[in-house]
Amino acid sequence: MSTARSEFKPFTLAFVQLGRIGMNKEENLNHAREMILRAASGEGHSKKPDLVVLPEYFNTPLGEAALPDWAEDIEFEPGRPYDATSSNSPSVKMLANAAKETGTWIIGGSIPERSGQEDKPFNACTVYNPTGEMVARHRKLHLFDVDIPGGVTYKESDHVTPGSTMNYFDTDFARIGLGVCYDVRFPELAMVAARRGCQVVIYPALFSVATGQMHWEILQKSRAVDNQVFMGMCSPARNNEAKLPAYGYSTVVDPTGKILVQAGEDEEVIYADIDPAVFESARSGIPVTTQRRFDVYKNVAD
Numbered sequence: 001m002s003t004a005r006s007e008f009k010p011f012t013l014a015f016v017q018l019g020r021i022g023m024n025k026e027e028n029l030n031h032a033r034e035m036i037l038r039a040a041s042g043e044g045h046s047k048k049p050d051l052v053v054l055p056e057y058f059n060t061p062l063g064e065a066a067l068p069d070w071a072e073d074i075e076f077e078p079g080r081p082y083d084a085t086s087s088n089s090p091s092v093k094m095l096a097n098a099a100k101e102t103g104t105w106i107i108g109g110s111i112p113e114r115s116g117q118e119d120k121p122f123n124a125c126t127v128y129n130p131t132g133e134m135v136a137r138h139r140k141l142h143l144f145d146v147d148i149p150g151g152v153t154y155k156e157s158d159h160v161t162p163g164s165t166m167n168y169f170d171t172d173f174a175r176i177g178l179g180v181c182y183d184v185r186f187p188e189l190a191m192v193a194a195r196r197g198c199q200v201v202i203y204p205a206l207f208s209v210a211t212g213q214m215h216w217e218i219l220q221k222s223r224a225v226d227n228q229v230f231m232g233m234c235s236p237a238r239n240n241e242a243k244l245p246a247y248g249y250s251t252v253v254d255p256t257g258k259i260l261v262q263a264g265e266d267e268e269v270i271y272a273d274i275d276p277a278v279f280e281s282a283r284s285g286i287p288v289t290t291q292r293r294f295d296v297y298k299n300v301a302d
């Protein structure tokens with residue numbers, strides 16, 4: 001992580017709500033690559049995007065496969081970007097080369113990451129700059145262990161090892177905070193990202209349909225309004241044949257809580273033009289960011 005906060009400039013985001021995530025990894029990667037190239041061309045939008053985002057487990061059919069069999073080793077040392085275009089990890093290699101070829105930043109959704117966790121991989125999100133360097137990695141911190149009567153029962157911690165660091169990265173247009181899916185339910189993560197100067201927070205996600213219907217929008221609006229930041233979650237497309245179908249409805253929300261753009265349930269690319277003026281006016285109009293009483297609630301974790 002770098003310490004000099006990025007200047008916030010207008011930029012365009014593309015979210016790839018990816019479909020066709022099946023049992024053949026090579027096909028999954030080829031299709032993801034095609035969709036990144038399509039998104040990066042700005043097809044159907046007035047401007048080419050600066051940053052392309054993929055969903056959680058973009059290369060893996062969650063619930064259908066044993067995650068360890070799909071896991072890849074990811075080489076990364078925080079604060080040390082490196083050229084990942086020749087990586088031994090097929091997913092990392094594809095993402096780094098797509099970033100270089102298109103000249104765009106890429107948040108590569110997430111993949112199961114082995115890196116020493118033979119039985120329970122991490123659920124890891126990696127980020128690439130336009131020259132194909134990996135600049136950040138976020139391992140999902142909070143695991144989806146839930147039992148909702150009539151809804152969904154799932155124990156992610158049976159299959160996944162949680163990460164233990166918070167992560168953001170700097171571009172030439174913004175500082176961007178990272179989370180994965182269930183991390184969004186823990187307001188502290190986005191709050192700390194905002195306090196460290198992130199103007200945008202992005203979470204690749206794969207919500208269940210039941211919890212998506214309940215909370216997908218409100219969680220994103222809450223994190224955006226609490227922290228007066230742009231907030232987005234990128235989902236896979238709905239696949240009703242999957243054991244745990246994804247909700248879909250990839251969304252970007254502005255710092256006032258307004259939805260800028262939202263996908264439907266099928267595969268599609270959505271674009272959002274991010275305007276720093278909206279961020280500035282949200283913060284000057286309702287200045288909660290400078291009115292906080294950390295003198296009173298500084299020991300909130302006690």
Ligand SMILES: O=C(O)CCC(=O)C(=O)O
Nearest residue numbers: 144181182206207208211
């Ligand atoms: O928080 C939710 O409702 C869904 C989270 C989830 O599906 C996950 O983290 O895998």
